Amino acid sequence: MTRPFSFSAGPATLPLPVLDRAKDDMFDWRGTGVSVMEISHRHAAVAALFEQVERDLRTLLAVPADYRILLTQAPPTALAAIIPMNLAAPDDVADFVHTGAWSGRFYTEAQKYLRPHLAVSSEYTGFTDIPPQSSWELTPFARYVHLCTNETIHGVEFFFTPETNGIPLVADMSSHLLSRVPDVARYGAIIAGAQKNMGIAGVSVVIVQEALLGKAQVTCPSVFDWRKLADASSLLNTPPVHAVYIASLVLEWIKAEGGVDEMERRAIAKSAHLYRCIDASALYINHVRPHCRSRMNVPFFLSDPSLTQTFLSGAERHGLLGLAGHRSLGGIRASLYNAMPMAGIEKLVEYMREFERSA
Ligand SMILES: Cc1ncc(COP(=O)(O)O)c(C=O)c1O
Structure with missing residues (x-):
C-alpha cells in the first residue's frame, strides 16, 4: 500500500520510523509489560522519559543552562492566557507584534490579563509582510514583547530576531x-504546541528564562504556574504521557537524521521547490513577500478560484491530503513540516504542474 502524503497544518504528518516504533512499543514499553499509556506518571521510567525529552530539546536547540524547559498540557491557545498570567501583573503593559492570525489571537486574549499594546500590525498588507523593526512602536517599560515567529495560517516567518533592548x-x-x-x-520565553514538528497534540513545550519564573498572578491556576511546573520537573499533575512519549520518538x-541543522537544510530545499513551482506558474499565487515566506506553511491561491475544489479533489485522488487552506482564507495551504519528505513535495509539484496544464 502506498501511503498518502498529509500536508495538514497540525495535527500533522509524523516520521514513519516514529509510527513504526510506537506500534512496536504498544504492548510492552521499555520492558514494563504494558503500554506507556497504562503506567503511572510516578513510575521511574516516566520520569526518565521526561528527563530524556528535556535533555534532547536542550541539546537540539542549544538551550542555555539558565533556561528551564517545561512540558505542559496547556495548548498554545491556552498559553495565550497563561503567558501573561505568568509574566505580568494586570496593570502591566506588554507589546504585541501583529503579523497574522495567531499573534492577533494572543493579543486579544491577553486583554483579560494585562494591558496589551499593539506595537505594529501588518494587517494593512493582508498579513503578507513583516514591517521593518524601525516602524514598530515598542513601549520602553513593557513587561515583554510577544510575537509569532511563524504564522501558520498566513505563511509568514521571521528570519531575524527583533532587538528589544533587554x-x-x-x-x-x-x-x-525544530x-x-x-x-x-x-x-525570554519560547512556546510551541507539539502537533506540528514535535509529535501529536496534547503537550506543549515552554522554554523560559529562569529569572522570569515566580511572578505568576494569584489567579493563575497552579498547574499552569511555570515556577511550580519547573519545581516539579513538569510532573506536577497527571501529564499527557503519551504525547510526551511520541515527542521523545520524534526527537530521537x-x-x-542529523539534527536541527539538517532539518533546516531540508526545509530550505523543500520550500524552495514549491515556491519555484508557484512563481513559475500563471495559475498559482502566493502573496507573501519573499523575505518572509514561511518554509513550513505555504498558502497559495488559484488565479481562477472556481478551480480550487477541483484541485483539492484531484489532489486527494493523487494521495495528497490536507491541502485545503485555512477556513478563514480559503485557497490552498501546504504544510511542509520536518516529517514531510522531499518526495511528498515532488509529488505535489508534479500534480500542480499537471493540473495547470489541463486547466
Ligand atoms: C502558531 C500557532 N499558535 C497557536 C496555535 C494554537 O494551537 P492549539 O490549537 O493547539 O491551541 C496554533 C495552531 O495551529 C498555531 O499554529
Missing part, C-alpha cells in the same frame, strides 16, 4: 520549532 521577547514558535536553531538567549528521529 525587554524579554516571547515567541510562539508552534509551527516552526526547523532551525533559534538564538534562545535572545528570548531528528537526532538520527
Whole structure:
C-alpha cells in the first residue's frame, strides 16, 4: 500500500520510523509489560522519559543552562492566557507584534490579563509582510514583547530576531520549532504546541528564562504556574504521557537524521521547490513577500478560484491530503513540516504542474 502524503497544518504528518516504533512499543514499553499509556506518571521510567525529552530539546536547540524547559498540557491557545498570567501583573503593559492570525489571537486574549499594546500590525498588507523593526512602536517599560515567529495560517516567518533592548521577547514558535536553531538567549520565553514538528497534540513545550519564573498572578491556576511546573520537573499533575512519549520518538528521529541543522537544510530545499513551482506558474499565487515566506506553511491561491475544489479533489485522488487552506482564507495551504519528505513535495509539484496544464 502506498501511503498518502498529509500536508495538514497540525495535527500533522509524523516520521514513519516514529509510527513504526510506537506500534512496536504498544504492548510492552521499555520492558514494563504494558503500554506507556497504562503506567503511572510516578513510575521511574516516566520520569526518565521526561528527563530524556528535556535533555534532547536542550541539546537540539542549544538551550542555555539558565533556561528551564517545561512540558505542559496547556495548548498554545491556552498559553495565550497563561503567558501573561505568568509574566505580568494586570496593570502591566506588554507589546504585541501583529503579523497574522495567531499573534492577533494572543493579543486579544491577553486583554483579560494585562494591558496589551499593539506595537505594529501588518494587517494593512493582508498579513503578507513583516514591517521593518524601525516602524514598530515598542513601549520602553513593557513587561515583554510577544510575537509569532511563524504564522501558520498566513505563511509568514521571521528570519531575524527583533532587538528589544533587554525587554524579554516571547515567541510562539508552534509551527516552526525544530526547523532551525533559534538564538534562545535572545528570548525570554519560547512556546510551541507539539502537533506540528514535535509529535501529536496534547503537550506543549515552554522554554523560559529562569529569572522570569515566580511572578505568576494569584489567579493563575497552579498547574499552569511555570515556577511550580519547573519545581516539579513538569510532573506536577497527571501529564499527557503519551504525547510526551511520541515527542521523545520524534526527537530521537531528528537526532538520527542529523539534527536541527539538517532539518533546516531540508526545509530550505523543500520550500524552495514549491515556491519555484508557484512563481513559475500563471495559475498559482502566493502573496507573501519573499523575505518572509514561511518554509513550513505555504498558502497559495488559484488565479481562477472556481478551480480550487477541483484541485483539492484531484489532489486527494493523487494521495495528497490536507491541502485545503485555512477556513478563514480559503485557497490552498501546504504544510511542509520536518516529517514531510522531499518526495511528498515532488509529488505535489508534479500534480500542480499537471493540473495547470489541463486547466
Ligand atoms: C502558531 C500557532 N499558535 C497557536 C496555535 C494554537 O494551537 P492549539 O490549537 O493547539 O491551541 C496554533 C495552531 O495551529 C498555531 O499554529
